[in-house]
Amino acid sequence: MALYREWRPLTFDQVVEQEHIVGPLKQAVISGDIAHAYLFTGTRGTGKTTMAKILARAVNCLQPQAGNPCNTCEICRGILDGTLLDVAEIDAASNNSVDNIRQITEEIVFLPTKAKYKVYIIDEVHMLSSGAFNALLKTLEEPPAHVIFILATTEPQRIPATILSRCQRFDFRRITxxxxxxxxxxxxxxxxxxxxxxxxxxxxxxxxxxxxxxxxxxxxxxxxxxxxxxxxxxxxxTGQVSRSFLAELAEHLCQGEAMAVLQQVDQLLAQGQDMVRFAHNLAAFYRDLLVCAVVRDSRKPSETTLTELVHANSEDLARMQTVAARYRQEDLIRYIRQLAELLSDLRWSTNPRTLLELSLLKLMAPTAAEPAGVQLSAAAAAGAAGSRNQPVTANPSSAAALQREATAPAPPDRTDGLAGAVAAAVLETDPGPVPIAELKPAAANARPLTEHLPPLPQPGPQAGVASAAAPGSASAAPAPAAAPLSPDLAREAAQRAKEGQDRWPEILERLRQQDMFSYLFARRAQVEAEADLLVLYFAKQEKANYNVFTTSRGQEPLLRAVRETLGHPLRLAFRVREQAGPRPDSERSETEAGLAWLNRLTQAAQALGIPVDRSEAEPEEEQKS
Ligand SMILES: [Zn+2]
The missing domain is CATH 1.10.8.60 (Helicase, Ruva Protein; domain 3)
Incomplete structure (x- = not known):
């Protein structure tokens, strides 16, 4: 049996963290004040279904202990071994039709056979069809006293507001x-x-x-x-390089020891390391060094800040601080930028080793006496000669924006995001046709970080942000729409994308089995079908995850998993947006209502075969494959 099944918590008290959920639920069991509908939201692996099962036993247990199920009484045992039919677990991914829900609404009129409550746990509830949601809503409006629904979802924004308003909602947090x-x-x-x-x-x-x-x-x-x-x-x-190896390399690089650097690359190849993955590790390492430097130079440096921002053991952290001390902040930023270029160049390269060696030697090239700004543009120009997609780095205004960011002790995830801002460009790995015209503008459309915009259209201030950050730059222009397809083709493509969205958990599971590296990053995305595209959204503060998909190393396993799961390829897009996870309550209803409206409009337009471009409504960096 898989270890994680064996170690699934059986009582509330065994649950790790999530105290803000465990406390109220135990109290509800003790006081008998049970709601008729619960909504559990949160990212994968945070324990939603486990908690639902504990609750289902606790409310029915014959001898509950301080709100916990005893797990030994007849009822608890019946639920645990699945013989007690009063508790049902439904996977909405495969049972999403009106009929599936009608079946439930017909049987809930009967009293439970043995237990006190009939409990329906509906997993991945956002997958229900709109008809099924309507059928469910009728039940939630007047639920029989003996019925409890526990709805679980990773994507609460896809649940109709009418359903949301009838549920007691608990947001599961990622475990520390x-x-x-x-x-x-x-x-x-x-x-x-x-x-x-x-x-x-x-x-x-x-x-x-x-x-x-x-x-x-x-x-x-x-x-x-x-x-x-x-x-x-x-x-x-998991195919990562150790921090001590990276620290050694960083020391050689800053001392200009070319031979030692090349020897380290040789060592990597001897170990069979993947060059793309390594470049990603190195870029992430320089991000951590930059955080060390920013914390060092800030007015109130504190150990707590650093350990919160850089996740490394104390030995590694001490070493990283020593290495960071050898660098100036602007040099660290230049390194991150150039490594991002390297990451994007590696996609096209047939000789990754040479490219890696060249890039590392190039990193050492500029002298410390040169002003950082000059180094940046020189580096960008040098990079442009050997690469197919450089308009972003050559853009002086984004370099200037970068400089501004660098001088202020900005939150580190923004600097981490540099890699993606620079590397964002259109990819052509999909076997399907990608119009060439689409490639250039999208690459030019990659924005510096200052231009990330909130996900809803708010005309005034947004335009201000964009133009203030990069006056006159091409990045303020809306992303180009895909070339219009014929209505029939567009409909079919949209259906395929929708299928990709619905079967995302399957795709993810296949990816987990085939490629842990790509999986660890892909699972952080929220997936939405938009016209013929399946879009992976990454939260802005988790831009490092997005960066992985600017490389073929990250993309190819995913494309394969998509193809093998669905039986055909799909166009994927990768985007960053303000926040992918649940929003604070105050913002939620308004934003969700807005998005729901926008979604309905988009769907209506698509049904009529009108191509829809929502890039203005949801501005973010994008790259397609
Ligand atoms: Zn019991």
Whole structure:
């Protein structure tokens, strides 16, 4: 049995973190004040279904203990082994029709057979058809006293407001590094898995808030390293390079030791490292160095800030601070920019090794005496000669914007995002036809970070932001619309994209089995079908995840997973937007109403075969493949 199934919490008290949910639910069980509809939202692997199952037992348990289910009484056991039919779990991904919901609404008029409540757990509830939602709404308006619905979703913005308003909503948070680490250590101890603290830390970092992924990685480590896993083992298992290797390289680079740099590249190849993945690791490492430098130079430096912003163990962190001390902030920014260029160039390269070596040597080239601005444009010009998509970096206004950002101690995720801002460009990996005309404007459309705009149309201030950041630059122009297809073709393409959206969990699962690297980043996206495109949205503060998909290393496994799951290729687009996750309550209703309206309008237009370009409504960087 998979480790994560075995270690699924059975009581509220066993749940890791999520205290803001556990507390109220236990209290509801104790007081008997149970709602008839709950909505559990949150990203994958944060425990929504687990919590729903605990609640289903707790409300029905014959001898609950301080709000927890006992898991030993007849009812609890019946629910646990699936023999008690009063509790049903429905996957809306495969049961999304009106008939599926009607079946439920017909049977809820009957009293439960043994339990106190009939509980319906509807997973991935956003997948229900609009007819099914309507049928569900009728039930939620006047629910029988003996029925509880627990709706779970990763995409609350796709749930109709009428349903939302009838549910008690709980937003699940990503689990903290500390929470993940403690749980992993506990499991390792009980299962006698040999693994050191460093390895636990690396797994917790990779899992990125999802307990299920953390435990799956632990499972994988157990099988791969029966003699015991170290941090380095975990890195090699998932194809990452160690921070000490990167720190060594960074030292050689800043001291201009070309031979040592080339030897390190040789070492990488000998280990069979993937060059793209390595370039990504190196860019991320320089992001961390930049954060070290920003914290160092800020007025109130504090250790807490640094450990919150750079996730590394204390030994690595100390080393990174030493290395960062050798660099000026503007040089670190130049490195990140050039590494982003390298990442985008690697896509086209048939000789990644040479390209990597050249780029690393080029990084060392400018002398420290030169003003940073000159270095930037010189580097951009040098890069332009050997590369197919350079308009972005050659843009002096974005370089200027970058400089401004660099001098202020800006939040680090924005600087992290540089890689994507620079690398954003259209890709041509999809076998389907991509009009050439579409390539250029979109590349020019990649924006510097100051121009990220909120997801709703708000004419006045937005235009101001864009033009203030880059006066007269091409980036203020709206993204070009795709070449119009014939109505029939457009409809078919839109259906295919919709299918891709509906079957996204399957695609993700296939990707998880085939390519852990691409999966770890893809799972952070919110997926929406838009005309013939399947768009992966990444939150602005998680731009590093988006950056992975500016490379073929990140894209190709995903394209393959899409193709193999659906049986045909699909056009994908990758975008960054203000916030992909649940919004604070105050903003939610208004934004959601606006988006719902926009979605209906888009759907109506698509049904009539009118090509829709929503790039102005949801401005963000985009790249297509
Ligand atoms: Zn019980």
């Amino acid at each position: 590094l500390g929470g993940l680490s403690r749980r992993l250590r506990q499991i390792a101890q009980q299962e006698q898995i040999k693994i050191d603290d460093d390895a636990v830390h690396e797994i917790a970092l990779l899992a990125d808030g999802a307990m299920r992924d953390a435990i799956s990685l632990l499972d994988q480590a157990k099988t791969s390293f029966p003699e015991g896993a170290t941090g380095a083992d975990i890195l090699s298992m």
